[in-house]
Amino acid sequence: MKVLSFLRTLVFPGTILGLWLLLLTTGQSATASSPAATSTVQPRRGGTLRLALPADVSSLDPARGFDTISFQFLLLLYQGLVEYGDGAELVPALATDWHLSTDRRTYTFHLRPGARFSNGRAVVAADFVYSMERTLDPKIAAPTESYFEEIAGAPEFRAGKTPHVRGLRAPAPETLEIELAAPDPTFLFILTLPGALVVPQEAVAQFGANFTAHPVGSGPYILTEWQRGTVMRFARNPLSPQTNRQHLDAIEVRVGGDRTLHLMMFEQGELDIAEVDDFPGIPIPDFLRIEQSPRWHLLIERIPTGSANYLSMNTEMPPFDNLKVRQAVNYAINKEKLIRLLHGMAATAAGILPVTMPGFNTNLQSYPYDPAKARQLLAESGFAGGLTVELWCEVDPSPIPASLQYDLKQVGINAQLNPVTFPTLLHSQEQRKTAQCCTSAWSQDYPDPSDFLDVMFNGNRITESGCQNTSFYNNPQVNQLLAAAATCPDPSQRLHLYQQAEQIIVTDAPCVPLYQPYSYALHQPWVHGVALHPVVYFRFERMWLDR
Amino acid sequence: MLHRLLRRLGLSVVTLLGTAFLTFMLLNAVPGDVARVIAGAKASPEVIKEIHAKYHLDDPLWQRFFLYLNQLAHGDLGHSYVTDQSVAEALITRLPTTAALSALAVVMWIALAVPLGALTARFRDSWFDRSTLVVATITLSLPAFWLARMLQYWLGYQLGWFPIGFFRSLGDLLLPAAALAILFVGYYARLIHTNMVDVLESPYIQAARAKGLSETRILFKHALRNAMIPVITILGMDVAGLLGGVLFIENVFALPGIGTLAVQSVFNLDPPVIMGTVLFSATMVVGANWVVDLLYGLIDPRIKSAV
Numbered sequence: 145m146k147v148l149s150f151l152r153t154l155v156f157p158g159t160i161l162g163l164w165l166l167l168l169t170t171g172q173s174a175t176a177s178s179p180a181a182t183s184t185v186q187p188r189r190g191g192t193l194r195l196a197l198p199a200d201v202s203s204l205d206p207a208r209g210f211d212t213i214s215f216q217f218l219l220l221l222y223q224g225l226v227e228y229g230d231g232a233e234l235v236p237a238l239a240t241d242w243h244l245s246t247d248r249r250t251y252t253f254h255l256r257p258g259a260r261f262s263n264g265r266a267v268v269a270a271d272f273v274y275s276m277e278r279t280l281d282p283k284i285a286a287p288t289e290s291y292f293e294e295i296a297g298a299p300e301f302r303a304g305k306t307p308h309v310r311g312l313r314a315p316a317p318e319t320l321e322i323e324l325a326a327p328d329p330t331f332l333f334i335l336t337l338p339g340a341l342v343v344p345q346e347a348v349a350q351f352g353a354n355f356t357a358h359p360v361g362s363g364p365y366i367l368t369e370w371q372r373g374t375v376m377r378f379a380r381n382p383l384s385p386q387t388n389r390q391h392l393d394a395i396e397v398r399v400g401g402d403r404t405l406h407l408m409m410f411e412q413g414e415l416d417i418a419e420v421d422d423f424p425g426i427p428i429p430d431f432l433r434i435e436q437s438p439r440w441h442l443l444i445e446r447i448p449t450g451s452a453n454y455l456s457m458n459t460e461m462p463p464f465d466n467l468k469v470r471q472a473v474n475y476a477i478n479k480e481k482l483i484r485l486l487h488g489m490a491a492t493a494a495g496i497l498p499v500t501m502p503g504f505n506t507n508l509q510s511y512p513y514d515p516a517k518a519r520q521l522l523a524e525s526g527f528a529g530g531l532t533v534e535l536w537c538e539v540d541p542s543p544i545p546a547s548l549q550y551d552l553k554q555v556g557i558n559a560q561l562n563p564v565t566f567p568t569l570l571h572s573q574e575q576r577k578t579a580q581c582c583t584s585a586w587s588q589d590y591p592d593p594s595d596f597l598d599v600m601f602n603g604n605r606i607t608e609s610g611c612q613n614t615s616f617y618n619n620p621q622v623n624q625l626l627a628a629a630a631t632c633p634d635p636s637q638r639l640h641l642y643q644q645a646e647q648i649i650v651t652d653a654p655c656v657p658l659y660q661p662y663s664y665a666l667h668q669p670w671v672h673g674v675a676l677h678p679v680v681y682f683r684f685e686r687m688w689l690d691r
Numbered sequence: 692m693l694h695r696l697l698r699r700l701g702l703s704v705v706t707l708l709g710t711a712f713l714t715f716m717l718l719n720a721v722p723g724d725v726a727r728v729i730a731g732a733k734a735s736p737e738v739i740k741e742i743h744a745k746y747h748l749d750d751p752l753w754q755r756f757f758l759y760l761n762q763l764a765h766g767d768l769g770h771s772y773v774t775d776q777s778v779a780e781a782l783i784t785r786l787p788t789t790a791a792l793s794a795l796a797v798v799m800w801i802a803l804a805v806p807l808g809a810l811t812a813r814f815r816d817s818w819f820d821r822s823t824l825v826v827a828t829i830t831l832s833l834p835a836f837w838l839a840r841m842l843q844y845w846l847g848y849q850l851g852w853f854p855i856g857f858f859r860s861l862g863d864l865l866l867p868a869a870a871l872a873i874l875f876v877g878y879y880a881r882l883i884h885t886n887m888v889d890v891l892e893s894p895y896i897q898a899a900r901a902k903g904l905s906e907t908r909i910l911f912k913h914a915l916r917n918a919m920i921p922v923i924t925i926l927g928m929d930v931a932g933l934l935g936g937v938l939f940i941e942n943v944f945a946l947p948g949i950g951t952l953a954v955q956s957v958f959n960l961d962p963p964v965i966m967g968t969v970l971f972s973a974t975m976v977v978g979a980n981w982v983v984d985l986l987y988g989l990i991d992p993r994i995k996s997a998v
Contacts, residue, residue: 196857196945199955199959200774202773202774203774203775208775210730210731211731282741283741283745285729285730285738285741285742285745286738287730287731287734287738289734289735289737289738290734290735290737290738302737353775356774356775371784371947372774372776372780372781372784373781373784373785373947373951373952373955374858374947398857398945399945399947400856400857400942400945400946400947400951401856401857401942401943401944401945402942402943404840405843405855405856405943405944405945408843408844408847408848408855408856409855409856409857411848412848412851412855564722564723565723565958565960566958567723567724567725567727567728567959567960568721568722568723568960570723570724570727571722571723571724571727572722572723574727607736609724609736609739610724610727610734610735610736610739611736
């Protein structure tokens with residue numbers, strides 16, 4: 145809690161919000177560069193960074209890879225127009241600068257001269273047009289496709305009515321114009337997603353569906369070997385001018401095994417970072433031992449993730465169509481206990497937005513742990529004798545579902561656990577009137593409140609299946625606030641609208657915000673530059689070794 | 692002879708078709724949208740719809756099954772929905788690791804089980820026999836994943852005698868193969884023991900003793916050969932069905948074999964890969980049946996003549 149308070153008081157207002165506001169007020173025209181590294185030791189060139197993953201990355205094709213793990217490796221190989229700096233702020237990548245038209249619909253980017261793909265060809269504006277059209281191509285079915293639909297002409301292109309997207313133009317080799325159908329304050333963030341990373345058309349044509357195994361980009365590294373399910377090797381891209389991100393000669397990623405094996409290998413010195421797979425970065429059973437170890441505790445990096453875990457209640461299904469029952473569930477859950485069960489690897493959550501998110505509201509009114517109040521609310525809603533509900537959760541050794549079950553039992557709710565595999569859980573909770581209540585989680589695609597509130601609580605987004613509003617929550621007042629915030633030109637007013645919407649959502653209690661996990665990186669003493677990034681997490685291209 | 696072979700071939704095809712049918716139907720009975728697996732948790736409903744169309748996920752089940760069979764008939768096992776890799780390629784690249792691990796394990800457990808089984812039969816009811824029985828019972832009861840993790844932790848991590856994970860050379864297979872062999876050695880030692888006890892009491896062994904042959908010669912030349920006939924049958928089936936044990940061992944030791952592929956495909960809900968690994972396993976069982984039949988004939992000439 146101390147760390148959380150620290151972040152709330154210092155990091156959020158002082159850094160993230162400041163940088164974010166700076167971007168939105170002045171950043172529509174930017175020539176900023178990344179802040180210099182804060183390390184006092186001079187980086188050394190050379191060496192191979194040794195990592196391990198439990199399973200292969202799903203794809204090294206930016207049109208197809210969209211999970212957290214793939215993204216970290218895509219950023220070794222490819223670049224986009226903009227990228228994240230040391231924090232959540234955006235800085236130029238292949239664009240040197242950009243400006244936004246007065247109607248806030250058209251961005252004009254100027255490309256960095258001399259940028260080359262790893263096949264030797266210069267990167268030109270037409271490559272961006274091609275790459276984003278490829279992302280929008282229905283035949284590709286790119287996971288990030290929906291984010292780019294706001295480009296003018298994208299729906300017509302997807303429907304096969306036009307051969308090109310009208311809003312993507314390359315008037316000169318070094319100039320790119322992107323016209324939106326309507327102003328969108330988050331569009332620059334969307335340009336950091338894999339679907340906006342640039343690929344050369346001739347290489348995609350040459351390798352077809354197998355482009356993932358023969359990636360060609362302009363990033364600081366190239367893929368030299370990929371034995372599926374065994375090993376991936378990356379080497380410095382000789383054509384990349386980014387010498388400040390090419391300290392390592394190579395990166396070797398062994399594929400297979402679980403977190404326990406990886407930690408053992410790390411402790412034997414065979415891996416340079418214990419776990420790069422996913423949250424939390426250190427296996428939970430070993431966490432206390434590692435954290436208290438004199439050998440390792442100073443080599444742990446920690447960052448609050450832009451993700452949050454919830455107990456979602458389907459507001460269309462009884463008994464959760466009753467506000468008092470939902471409020472009772474909120475009062476019933478002991479969140480401090482959850483944090484203890486997670487060995488302090490997460491912070492308690494009051495609201496929907498993670499602490500790292502612009503618009504995080506420290507004054508949010510939420511429901512404290514109060515079992516007596518929960519029982520009273522249940523009695524008022526006609527469930528004085530108790531009730532039985534089905535709680536869907538993932539099959540894993542997490543202690544969370546059992547703890548929720550216990551807390552609910554204390555107030556008279558008999559929650560029967562229904563543990564299922566992750567794909568099944570996802571499918572069921574996104575299906576209308578299927579899962580009465582379930583554990584759920586969301587992590588940011590980019591640091592903007594819309595990525596949580598609009599996606600998960602906008603009633604206008606409710607669909608019969610594949611619905612990410614897993615509470616099927618529909619409040620017209622919230623929908624209006626979200627619509628107003630989506631196009632609001634004033635950044636502070638926009639955040640205010642999101643805060644209003646979040647307060648109404650929390651009061652309506654369609655879910656219980658449970659906790660917000662931290663991400664950890666445990667590294668060897670000879671590995672430097674590990675600092676976890678609030679959006680991207682691991683940035684291997686910035687690491688260096690001194691052994 | 693030809694008629695019998697054709698009959699066996701027909702039965703094998705039916706077995707494989709039945710396996711394919713059951714696996715396909717069970718996979719489709721599992722709740723969960725594979726389109727969501729392919730596109731990720733955040734894909735829009737439009738993208739999900741496109742994937743449904745691309746992989747014919749909305750077609751009637753029987754139609755999809757026949758589509759799959761047609762694909763199989765053309766030697767195409769399909770592509771992974773998650774990695775887009777050809778399933779056949781995934782199986783072929785992982786086969787050498789699984790084969791090497793299995794072969795090493797079989798050599799280890801037979802090399803241990805044969806002398807143990809023979810000697811415990813020879814010295815029946817001795818302390819050696821009884822203690823072997825106790826150890827055999829313990830190894831039979833051990834869960835594969837636990838044994839593998841314990842060997843990895845103690846012999847690899849704590850004592851540093853073996854590499855603990857990943858495959859770089861054949862030496863890296865010693866500990867995983869030992870873990871796999873330990874699971875079987877006790878059972879085989881007891882099996883050989885029981886057969887040997889029967890054989891050692893048979894008249895032709897009494898006759899050999901009466902002729903003055905040495906006990907070692909009787910035990911390992913005359914008795915063991917007959918005692919091994921039923922063992923060969925079970926061994927063939929066990930080797931074919933070894934994937935069950937290999938699953939755990941490969942995963943614990945991070946070996947890039949078919950077992951790891953199978954486990955990952957189940958967790959990813961990746962139907963083409965699940966189908967591929969199940970069919971591979973079924974083909975191994977069917978093939979092993981053939982091999983066992985052949986070996987039977989070689990070991991016991993009476994069976995050959997009966998055929």
